[in-house]
């Protein structure tokens with residue numbers, strides 16, 4: 001959804017780009033990210049009060065190094081360049097950038113400097129003269145462009161510069177990461193002192209603007225929402241419902257890949273407690289037929305994505321006859337920013353990590369246009385919006401669950417029998433994590449069924465069964481994650497119960513990989 005008067009972050013492919021946007025929203029100023037190659041027109045449409053040029057992995061002298069339209073520096077909108085953003089500005093405006101003799105990765109000390117006769121930099125207003133900062137760069141700005149002055153240095157390089165006349169500011173370090181002391185205040189100074197932004201963005205403002213924007217876009221048509229009862233799709237459905245009322249039909253598909261009792265319980269909650277108009281479709285056999293003989297995870301996702309769309313298209317056709325749904329033109333999805341960034345290569349250049357999330361799994365020629373009202377947000381931001389919308393707490397704290405469901409937690413071919421095993425094991429993991437009071441403290445807790453068989457002994461019999469992996473991770477936004485140091489007695493209860501209660505499983509292992517280099521899911 002587009003909101004005017006915010007700050008546009010132009011992405012040069014930096015690993016912290018999304019953090020910049022989020023830090024800005026934390027100051028109640030709307031922020032969205034565009035690829036650095038975005039045409040000026042697209043930027044202008046957003047009527048930004050400021051722009052941030054992100055960091056990136058390249059050197060400005062690399063062949064194919066990402067660039068923006070140089071006119072972004074002439075829009076009359078204040079600009080803050082960060083890291084690569086600073087180097088690009090310096091080079092673009094006639095300064096000199098060179099490979100650093102000593103590269104700076106990690107902590108460094110910034111000495112804020114203002115010439116005796118010069119006014120203090122607005123960027124560092126009210127801050128100490130010496131700050132611990134976080135850097136990650138191999139190039140330095142050796143000569144500043146005309147009109148610029150250095151406002152901060154590290155031991156090795158110019159670390160902050162500005163041309164306050166043209167309102168172009170740049171820093172070589174990362175104010176958006178927590179390791180930079182007073183980084184939040186540096187961004188705050190840019191937003192309020194330099195850009196004159198107004199801190200009006202809030203959950204309520206987001207809800208209001210988003211509902212209005214959806215009404216303008218889809219008010220005359222019908223929409224169908226892929227609802228799963230997770231926080232993302234439920235918040236998306238409630239927003240669209242507020243915008244177009246009964247022109248929205250929610251469809252909750254039982255793919256046969258859901259968790260234990262999930263289909264029935266979730267349907268009941270969505271209908272009874274949220275009063276949403278939801279059609280439940282049991283398509284278990286269709287999905288399992290599609291997955292027969294398929295072992296490759298990406299192929300599983302593609303087939304599931306295709307089948308989802310086929311089910312929605314059929315439902316939409318069925319509904320066409322009913323007056324309120326004359327033209328079902330839109331498909332509503334609860335896609336979040338991390339889904340977007342990990343799934344599509346923003347042609348600008350954050351690297352594609354996987355092609356698997358909501359956005360990645362959809363077929364190219366879909367009979368729908370997408371409405372994705374949460375596309376710019378992170379999970380914790382969506383939870384706050386959900387709270388503001390009055391959604392029940394049990395939805396807000398629910399762990400994320402992938403669209404392809406248990407298919408990507410059951411390694412190898414998906415069969416009815418293994419799905420039942422996995423469902424039981426998964427329910428035990430979640431039950432025990434809840435019982436230990438940990439459910440709301442961890443990001444995700446689940447079981448994975450591995451195709452590894454091993455020997456065991458039960459009673460006086462030799463057994464030869466499958467292995468369950470237990471994965472419990474903490475994370476802020478799923479971009480990075482760490483395994484949770486569970487108390488041994490919780491691990492013990494999980495393990496004992498799984499081996500005793502799930503037929504055909506003889507061994508339980510605990511996954512101690514972080515992300516990166518692992519991912520949260522196993523497939």
Ligand code: XMP
Nearest residue numbers: 356357358400401402403404478519520521
């Ligand atoms: P990974 O495994 O990439 O997962 O570290 C990051 C987050 O995304 C969820 N996930 C998915 N969500 N479709 C989805 O809707 C998918 O194909 C998918 N794969 C992973 C995962 O559960 C975690 O929260």
